[in-house]
Amino acid sequence: MTDHDEVPSADHEFQERIRRAQASAGESGIDALLLSPGSDLRYLTGYQALPLERLTCLVVRAGADPVLVVPNLERPAAEASPAGASGLEIVGWDETDDPYALVAGLVSGAGTVALDNQMWAEKVLRLRDALPGVRQRLAGDVISPLRMRKSPAEITALREAGAAIDRVHANVPNWLKAGRTEREVGADIAEAIRAEGHATVDFVIVGSGPNGASPHHELSDRVILPGDPVVVDIGGTTPAGYCSDCTRMYVVGEPSADFLTSYEVLQRAQAAAVDHVRPGVTCASVDAAARDVIAQGGYGELFIHRTGHGIGLETHEDPYIIQGNDQVLEPGMAFSIEPGIYHPGRHGARIEDIVVCTDDGVEALNRRTHDLVVVPAE
Numbered sequence: 001m002t003d004h005d006e007v008p009s010a011d012h013e014f015q016e017r018i019r020r021a022q023a024s025a026g027e028s029g030i031d032a033l034l035l036s037p038g039s040d041l042r043y044l045t046g047y048q049a050l051p052l053e054r055l056t057c058l059v060v061r062a063g064a065d066p067v068l069v070v071p072n073l074e075r076p077a078a079e080a081s082p083a084g085a086s087g088l089e090i091v092g093w094d095e096t097d098d099p100y101a102l103v104a105g106l107v108s109g110a111g112t113v114a115l116d117n118q119m120w121a122e123k124v125l126r127l128r129d130a131l132p133g134v135r136q137r138l139a140g141d142v143i144s145p146l147r148m149r150k151s152p153a154e155i156t157a158l159r160e161a162g163a164a165i166d167r168v169h170a171n172v173p174n175w176l177k178a179g180r181t182e183r184e185v186g187a188d189i190a191e192a193i194r195a196e197g198h199a200t201v202d203f204v205i206v207g208s209g210p211n212g213a214s215p216h217h218e219l220s221d222r223v224i225l226p227g228d229p230v231v232v233d234i235g236g237t238t239p240a241g242y243c244s245d246c247t248r249m250y251v252v253g254e255p256s257a258d259f260l261t262s263y264e265v266l267q268r269a270q271a272a273a274v275d276h277v278r279p280g281v282t283c284a285s286v287d288a289a290a291r292d293v294i295a296q297g298g299y300g301e302l303f304i305h306r307t308g309h310g311i312g313l314e315t316h317e318d319p320y321i322i323q324g325n326d327q328v329l330e331p332g333m334a335f336s337i338e339p340g341i342y343h344p345g346r347h348g349a350r351i352e353d354i355v356v357c358t359d360d361g362v363e364a365l366n367r368r369t370h371d372l373v374v375v376p377a378e
């Protein structure tokens with residue numbers, strides 16, 4: 001045991017992840033993974049490094065122990081993180097050292113290195129200069145398949161994130177009122193996202209009336225009116241690093257008959273996609289399960305995005321629930337199911353749950369009602 005008590009035997013889990021990444025890199029013909037601060041680095045070591053202009057880089061080589069290269073002024077933070085506690089070798093560099101030459105020395109003889117997908121272009125190019133003739137590939141090809149299959153500890157972390165965002169939704173009717181602006185309601189929601197156990201607020205969408213027809217509308221100064229349907233799509237990241245993301249639909253007072261008709265179709269579409277989830281089916285078929293219901297209801301043209309996205313250390317990651325993705329679902333994969341129907345200029349609706357593919361079916365991590373939540377207009 002360590003003093004990092006959020007995940008039991010965390011050290012062992014991080015060591016196992018690095019071992020798998022080494023094996024997978026080797027099989028893919030990659031001599032070393034070079035990972036700058038971000039979710040791949042955090043996934044393999046537990047270290048939430050600051051993304052700075054100074055180079056921090058985890059070097060994972062096929063036949064050797066991993067090394068974490070850090071600026072010396074970041075060394076205390078690295079040592080205090082799970083990476084330090086696990087005994088990972090940490091090599092510091094001083095302000096006037098060339099960290100790119102240091103990394104190049106650690107991977108001398110390599111023919112191919114893989115860089116994390118979100119590395120800054122500045123670092124990519126400087127590594128290219130430091131390693132002339134060495135082929136650069138994307139580390140995501142190796143790490144994303146590992147991250148996609150969540151461990152029991154990760155599922156527990158996602159379950160906690162889901163419960164926390166459910167508690168926020170439970171209180172939305174207290175804040176959502178005719179006469180208030182989206183921004184005012186959003187401020188109350190953001191405060192609650194933190195209060196219910198998230199470390200950060202990642203996004204707050206309050207799309208009232210016609211604003212609901214723009215899927216990524218965030219907040220505006222529009223005053224909420226009686227009769228408005230309101231899309232509330234919110235998420236944050238817990239201290240353990242795992243994300244929540246959940247959409248529920250509210251209406252202030254009496255909704256229009258036309259809204260209710262399309263909402264009924266949406267509700268059936270979302271349920272059909274969730275029911276379809278089990279090991280062995282493809283991501284594309286989950287998308288189709290939702291899309292077919294919406295198309296049969298006559299709203300096919302108004303469902304303008306994919307059905308969902310994987311979630312974990314990032315809000316959007318593999319697997320994507322989209323037409324053409326033949327990725328087969330396996331136990332431990334976690335993703336959103338979030339079909340929507342958007343009537344431009346009038347209103348929009350979306351229902352979103354995070355679900356996990358289990359050994360024999362599906363577990364929904366968001367448990368609030370899918371029914372339209374009616375809040376009084378007065």
Ligand code: ZN
Pocket residue numbers: 233234235245246247338352
């Ligand atoms: Zn969402």
Ligand code: ZN
Pocket residue numbers: 245309336338352
């Ligand atoms: Zn989402």
